[in-house]
Amino acid sequence: MNSKIRQLQDEAGNFTAKARAIVDKLKAEGRDFTAQEKTDFDAAMAKASSYLEQIKTLRADEKILADAKGLMAQIGAPVDEKGNRLDGFSGGATKSKGRVGLAGKAGKELASRIAAGMVDGQKALLPAGTAHAGVPLLPEVVELGHPSNTLLDALVALPAPGPTFKALVQRQRDNRAAPVAAGEIKPTSLFGLEEVEVNLEVLAHMSEPTPRYWFEDNDALQVFVQDEMIRGLRDALEGQVLTGDGTRPHLQGILSTSGIQVQAFTTDVARSVRAAITKLEVAGHEDNHVIVLRPEDWEKAETARAEGSGQLEAVADVTQRAQRTLWGIPVVVSNALPLGTGLVIDREAVVVYADAMVDVRWSETVADDFQKNQVRARVESRYAAVVSKPLGVVRVATVATP
Structure with missing residues (x-):
C-alpha cells in the first residue's frame, strides 16, 4: 500500500x-x-x-x-x-x-x-477541454488567511427535495398549557406555523482564462484553482445566507427575514450579545447557539477590559485564540455582515438547502480561448436558506445609534 x-x-x-x-x-x-x-x-x-x-x-x-x-x-x-x-x-x-x-x-x-x-475533480483536464466533476457541498479547505470555522459550518445543511418545495416556518410560540378544572374548556396554544414556498437559486462564477500548459506543467494548479473557486462560492453563499433580500435570484437571508428578534446596543459588544442570548432563552431557545460578528466587533469583545481590575473579559490568555467563544458560545467571524451588526442564532433555527454536489466544469470554448490554448473553470450549485424559527435569531446592534 x-x-x-x-x-x-x-x-x-x-x-x-x-x-x-x-x-x-x-x-x-x-x-x-x-x-x-x-x-x-x-x-x-x-x-x-x-x-x-x-x-x-x-x-x-x-x-x-x-x-x-x-x-x-x-x-x-x-x-x-x-x-x-x-x-x-x-x-x-x-x-x-x-x-x-x-x-x-x-x-x-x-x-x-x-x-x-473522474473522482472529485482531481484528474487532469480532458484533451477535449471539458471536464465535469462532483465536489462535496461543504469541502474542508484550509488555507492561509481563511478561518477554519464559518457560519455555513455552524448551520444545519440539508439536501433540497427539489428545485421548488414547501417549508414550514414557526413565527410564534404561545404556550398556554395550564391547570383546567373538570368540564372547563382547555386552552389553545399557538405555534404560529406558516407554509412558505422555497426556490433553489443558482450561485456561480467562472475563472479567468489560464494557459493550458500551466496545468500540464503543474500538477497542483487545477486543484488550487478548483479549491479557490469553491471557496469563493462558499463566501458568496454565506453572504446570501446573511444578507440576501429574497428577491430572486437572491436568497432569503437571515437579516431580511421578518419576525427575527432585535437587540439594541447596550454598553459594549459583549454585553449587547449577552442581552441577545437572554432574548433567545426567554423565547425557549436555550442551547446550541452560535454568535456571528464582524472582525472589528470581535476585536472589541476580545480586548474589552473589566472595570476596576482591568483584566480582559472575553479571553483568559491573549496568546491562545484557538477557542473563539464569548459567554461560552462559539463565535464565527464574517465580513459579510453589515457594519454595526451582529447575530446570535439558535443553530437549528436556520437551514441551508442545497443540491447534493457543487458542479465544476472545465472548458476552452469560451470566447477565443480555444485559439489561444486557454482554459477556464465554471463552478456553480443551487441553494436556498430558510429561517424556520425566526424567534431563534437575534439581530444585535454592535455600535450605539447616533
Whole structure:
C-alpha cells in the first residue's frame, strides 16, 4: 500500500476516534451535545472527511498509472512499475514535470478511461477541454488567511427535495398549557406555523482564462484553482445566507427575514450579545447557539477590559485564540455582515438547502480561448436558506445609534 495513503488512513482514524469518543461519552451520560462538544465533534468529522477525500484522490491516481502500464503492455512497450517506458523511445508514454502522456491510439484510450473515472475533480483536464466533476457541498479547505470555522459550518445543511418545495416556518410560540378544572374548556396554544414556498437559486462564477500548459506543467494548479473557486462560492453563499433580500435570484437571508428578534446596543459588544442570548432563552431557545460578528466587533469583545481590575473579559490568555467563544458560545467571524451588526442564532433555527454536489466544469470554448490554448473553470450549485424559527435569531446592534 502507498505509504502516503497509509498515513492518511491513520490520520482519518485518529479524528474518527475523537468523534466517536465524544458520542460514547454522551451516550454513557444520557445527554445531548454541549455547544463546545458539538463544535469539537463537527471539527473531528470534517478532518476525517478531508483525509478520506485525499485517500480517494491518491487511489484514483494509482489506478490511472496502472491503466497506463496496462495499455503500454498491450502495445508491446516495456515499462517499469510506474508505467514509464524502458526502451528509450518517446512515441509512447512520456513523463516530464509531473505529467503522463500517451501518443496515438493508446493515448486516446487512456484519455477516455480518465474521463470515465473522474473522482472529485482531481484528474487532469480532458484533451477535449471539458471536464465535469462532483465536489462535496461543504469541502474542508484550509488555507492561509481563511478561518477554519464559518457560519455555513455552524448551520444545519440539508439536501433540497427539489428545485421548488414547501417549508414550514414557526413565527410564534404561545404556550398556554395550564391547570383546567373538570368540564372547563382547555386552552389553545399557538405555534404560529406558516407554509412558505422555497426556490433553489443558482450561485456561480467562472475563472479567468489560464494557459493550458500551466496545468500540464503543474500538477497542483487545477486543484488550487478548483479549491479557490469553491471557496469563493462558499463566501458568496454565506453572504446570501446573511444578507440576501429574497428577491430572486437572491436568497432569503437571515437579516431580511421578518419576525427575527432585535437587540439594541447596550454598553459594549459583549454585553449587547449577552442581552441577545437572554432574548433567545426567554423565547425557549436555550442551547446550541452560535454568535456571528464582524472582525472589528470581535476585536472589541476580545480586548474589552473589566472595570476596576482591568483584566480582559472575553479571553483568559491573549496568546491562545484557538477557542473563539464569548459567554461560552462559539463565535464565527464574517465580513459579510453589515457594519454595526451582529447575530446570535439558535443553530437549528436556520437551514441551508442545497443540491447534493457543487458542479465544476472545465472548458476552452469560451470566447477565443480555444485559439489561444486557454482554459477556464465554471463552478456553480443551487441553494436556498430558510429561517424556520425566526424567534431563534437575534439581530444585535454592535455600535450605539447616533
